């Protein structure tokens with residue numbers, strides 16, 4: 001055991017190990033995607049997920065306006081989407097249209113469902129709490145879509 005830097009420790013514990021994407025609504029018929037490591041299940045009944053979003057993110061603005069998100073568990077074949085959405089802001093790029101995303105409209109508030117993902121959880125925000133420079137949005141899961149035959153994108157290496 002030895003003292004290491006925070007970044008070194010993240011590499012050692014292989015964090016992030018399982019990343020997700022959230023789809024949010026930017027404007028009418030315009031959607032944004034953000035790569036997320038900070039998400040968790042927070043309730044069994046009703047089923048709930050929380051996502052932590054930085055205040056500088058475009059997605060943070062979007063979530064203040066439209067109180068829904070689709071939490072997406074990407075498949076292995078979506079690694080390029082995960083990478084792009086974690087390094088480009090919706091303020092500067094229309095990520096949803098630039099990336100060749102296969103999608104269909106969801107049931108709840110019609111946010112897109114990503115066809116090639118392992119799972120999509122359509123959530124309605126029921127509360128939020130400020131956590132330093134991020135805000136945790138808590139969402140109740142309303143509809144779930146899944147592709148049982150797809151492989152999860154389980155590891156996304158940190159940049160050096």
Ligand SMILES: Cc1cc2nc3c(=O)[nH]c(=O)nc-3n(C[C@H](O)[C@H](O)[C@H](O)COP(=O)(O)O)c2cc1C
Nearest residue numbers: 035036037038053054057058059086087088089090
């Ligand atoms: C692997 C990975 C995990 C990330 N996890 C989060 C996260 O949990 N919360 C967050 O606010 N940003 C996270 N980010 C950063 C955002 O994805 C990134 O800043 C993105 O460009 C923001 O897009 P937006 O401005 O369109 O919202 C992560 C980035 C990467 C590469």
